[in-house]
Amino acid sequence: MARFKKKKASGQQKINTASLPDIIFMLLFFFMVTTVMREVTLIVKIKAPEAAAVQKLEKKSLVSYIYVGVPLKSGIYGTESRIQLNDAFATVNDIQDYIIKEREQRDEADRKFLTTSIKADENTRMGIITDIKQELRKIGAFKINYSSRKIYDLKK
Amino acid sequence: MAARSTPEVNAGSMADIAFLLLIFFLVTTTMDVDTGITRKLPPPVEDEQDIDIKQRNVFKVLVNSSDRLLVEDKPGNIRTLKDQAKKFFMNPTNDEDLPEKKLEVIEHLGEIYVSKGVISLKNDRGTSYKMYIRVQDELTKAFDELRDEMSVQYFGISFDNLVDDTKRQAIQKAIPMAISEAEPENIGGN
Numbered sequence: 001m002a003r004f005k006k007k008k009a010s011g012q013q014k015i016n017t018a019s020l021p022d023i024i025f026m027l028l029f030f031f032m033v034t035t036v037m038r039e040v041t042l043i044v045k046i047k048a049p050e051a052a053a054v055q056k057l058e059k060k061s062l063v064s065y066i067y068v069g070v071p072l073k074s075g076i077y078g079t080e081s082r083i084q085l086n087d088a089f090a091t092v093n094d095i096q097d098y099i100i101k102e103r104e105q106r107d108e109a110d111r112k113f114l115t116t117s118i119k120a121d122e123n124t125r126m127g128i129i130t131d132i133k134q135e136l137r138k139i140g141a142f143k144i145n146y147s148s149r150k151i152y153d154l155k156k
Numbered sequence: 157m158a159a160r161s162t163p164e165v166n167a168g169s170m171a172d173i174a175f176l177l178l179i180f181f182l183v184t185t186t187m188d189v190d191t192g193i194t195r196k197l198p199p200p201v202e203d204e205q206d207i208d209i210k211q212r213n214v215f216k217v218l219v220n221s222s223d224r225l226l227v228e229d230k231p232g233n234i235r236t237l238k239d240q241a242k243k244f245f246m247n248p249t250n251d252e253d254l255p256e257k258k259l260e261v262i263e264h265l266g267e268i269y270v271s272k273g274v275i276s277l278k279n280d281r282g283t284s285y286k287m288y289i290r291v292q293d294e295l296t297k298a299f300d301e302l303r304d305e306m307s308v309q310y311f312g313i314s315f316d317n318l319v320d321d322t323k324r325q326a327i328q329k330a331i332p333m334a335i336s337e338a339e340p341e342n343i344g345g346n
Contacts, residue, residue, distance in 0.1 A: 017171065020171040051289050053297045055191065055193070057194075126284070129288070138200055142199065144197060145195070146192050147190060
């Protein structure tokens with residue numbers, strides 16, 4: 001009972017690419033998961049001021065944001081500068097609570113590295129910013145960052 | 157005939173589809189880097205006490221509600237503020253009216269005169285945030301440039317490119333970022 005195997009056609013063997021989609025999907029999921037889309041929907045208009053000597057804000061997970069600007073729907077909310085915390089308008093008195101909540105969300109070891117980023121519109125008056133800073137001082141959130149867009153010095 | 161295996165679905169294009177999705181995500185995710193001027197707020201003062209600082213050690217910068225500058229009791233200009241601050245802080249000619257210096261020994265740098273100068277920034281409640289940031293920016297630039305100059309002088313490399321942490325700290329010690337913000341006072345109203 002001799003069996004004859006058909007000889008395979010000699011030629012280039014095709015590489016199995018069946019796992020290629022899996023690899024790409026893995027990359028895809030990696031990117032989908034790592035990109036933090038935690039940005040809140042802004043309800044105030046913010047155009048950050050320009051500055052040249054800026055530093056990068058590192059470790060975004062350790063940053064809490066305070067937004068200050070004129071409400072987008074100024075017809076309803078007026079044209080006075082307002083503070084936005086999370087997704088709602090707030091007053092200066094809410095800042096301490098907000099910072100406490102932000103602290104509680106973090107690991108105890110990370111709490112002292114918490115930075116507060118003040119994202120304010122360039123036409124805001126300093127009065128409201130000063131009030132925010134006073135509240136932050138009271139609660140002990142000393143590390144702050146004035147968010148600003150980087151411009152390059154032409155002279156350099 | 158019946159034992160024939162089911163024909164495989166061609167999965168060759170799967171990779172392309174996944175690539176397309178991947179590229180879509182890569183393009184749409186704005187990894188906008190947050191930049192800004194970092195500052196450290198002073199702890200709140202319990203009772204108001206006057207800390208004695210000699211007049212010559214203080215460089216006063218005032219910004220009023222119409223965004224005008226008063227630098228050392230004279231009307232100032234934002235363009236010259238940086239150079240004024242640098243000149244004040246370093247006191248190259250050992251002027252009597254400019255800040256004192258203290259001889260200190262710092263690792264990597266040896267004996268060095270450290271300026272006791274402090275820049276005092278005061279603003280009105282009506283000052284615009286834009287102007288405030290511009291002033292802060294100019295003052296930061298002044299210190300950055302001083303550090304750069306020192307770094308080039310001692311290590312032959314700009315401060316930004318200095319990787320050695322102890323050397324960075326040495327320069328930060330020799331040129332401390334001395335910007336103090338006065339306690340707010342309600343002067344101009346909102």
